[in-house]
Amino acid sequence: MKVWLIGGRGLLGSALRERLETRGIEHVETNSELDIADAARVQAFARRERPTHVLNAAAYCRVDDAETHQDEAFRVNALGPENVGRAATNIGARVVHFSTDFVFDGRAHEPYAEDATPNPLGAYGLSKLAGEQRLLALPGALELAYVVRTSFLFGERSRGFAGRIVRLIREQDEVRVVADRHSRPTYAGDLADAALALAGLGAARAAEPAVYHYANAGVTSWVEFASTIRESCLAHGAVRAARIVPVRAAEFPQAAERPAYSALATARVEAALGLQPRPWQARLTEFLARLWG
Numbered sequence: 618m619k620v621w622l623i624g625g626r627g628l629l630g631s632a633l634r635e636r637l638e639t640r641g642i643e644h645v646e647t648n649s650e651l652d653i654a655d656a657a658r659v660q661a662f663a664r665r666e667r668p669t670h671v672l673n674a675a676a677y678c679r680v681d682d683a684e685t686h687q688d689e690a691f692r693v694n695a696l697g698p699e700n701v702g703r704a705a706t707n708i709g710a711r712v713v714h715f716s717t718d719f720v721f722d723g724r725a726h727e728p729y730a731e732d733a734t735p736n737p738l739g740a741y742g743l744s745k746l747a748g749e750q751r752l753l754a755l756p757g758a759l760e761l762a763y764v765v766r767t768s769f770l771f772g773e774r775s776r777g778f779a780g781r782i783v784r785l786i787r788e789q790d791e792v793r794v795v796a797d798r799h800s801r802p803t804y805a806g807d808l809a810d811a812a813l814a815l816a817g818l819g820a821a822r823a824a825e826p827a828v829y830h831y832a833n834a835g836v837t838s839w840v841e842f843a844s845t846i847r848e849s850c851l852a853h854g855a856v857r858a859a860r861i862v863p864v865r866a867a868e869f870p871q872a873a874e875r876p877a878y879s880a881l882a883t884a885r886v887e888a889a890l891g892l893q894p895r896p897w898q899a900r901l902t903e904f905l906a907r908l909w910g
């Protein structure tokens with residue numbers, strides 16, 4: 618067994634790497650120095666290293682910048698997974714590719730199942746959807762490819778929304794946070810465990826290759842998530858803890874439109890792995906306790 622971890626320096630990638638290390642699974646890691654949009658280099662690397670599993674956590678994740686850098690977003694998020702998928706399936710390796718709740722338009726009122734119709738609102742979501750489709754259209758994808766969609770990631774690296782809120786709460790008197798966007802937060806470590814299990818890198822056999830959704834339990838708003846972080850700051854004696862001011866998305870102009878409601882239904886992964894995702898509050902509290910400790 619040998620894993621090729623792509624994007625191991627990222628928020629999710631570092632959680633995947635940590636688990637591979639802890640479990641003593643042989644792995645090689647690449648980041649942007651091996652551009653996944655470069656088909657020849659991706660093929661050559663796979664042929665040389667002969668991984669049995671490829672985990673693609675690399676992506677162009679700058680949602681707003683993607684609006685003005687669509688070519689780059691599509692190169693990394695659409696062409697990249699196709700190249701990675703082709704290189705993996707050519708050598709019979711299982712490939713796990715990560716995608717996003719932003720493939721949906723957010724107009725639903727109940728969590729999105731894997732077969733709900735995607736309708737991305739912006740360039741980032743469009744590029745991620747194209748990546749899923751190009752990967753799943755490859756010969757061999759049916760037997761070897763997993764697409765794992767997730768939402769609202771937080772994790773050990775102080776990147777992403779959680780890291781930004783922690784910084785702002787410590788630095789400012791007031792932090793404005795959108796109240797009318799709802800999703801299921803996801804602890805990167807839990808997602809990493811689920812992805813490894815799906816691909817057969819856990820204790821049990823691999824699950825059926827398919828599209829899966831993974832998120833922690835509970836739907837929340839960005840403002841409730843930020844308020845939970847603030848409470849934790851106070852509980853840990855923060856000298857400064859900015860007031861959280863709820864605002865409507867419409868008052869908070871951003872280049873890219875985002876889905877108002879993007880909770881993902883996780884029944885398929887629960888059935889495949891025989892697990893229930895833990896509530897996001899428990900995971901956030903643990904994550905913050907480590908951050909302060």
Ligand SMILES: NC(=O)c1ccc[n+]([C@@H]2O[C@H](COP(=O)([O-])OP(=O)(O)OC[C@H]3O[C@@H](n4cnc5c(N)ncnc54)[C@H](OP(=O)(O)O)[C@@H]3O)[C@@H](O)[C@H]2O)c1
Nearest residue numbers: 624626627628629648649652653675676715717767769770
């Ligand atoms: N963050 C979220 O809230 C969120 C929500 C839903 C879904 N997702 C999905 O989850 C996955 C992981 O996201 P993340 O937040 O962990 O990403 P991240 O922290 O931004 O990390 C991205 C990784 O991709 C690498 N990378 C970027 N361009 C590359 C290229 N052209 N070739 C090879 N590697 C490249 C980066 O390498 P360098 O360090 O060298 O630049 C980095 O290791 C993505 O598929 C994303 O769409 C994320």
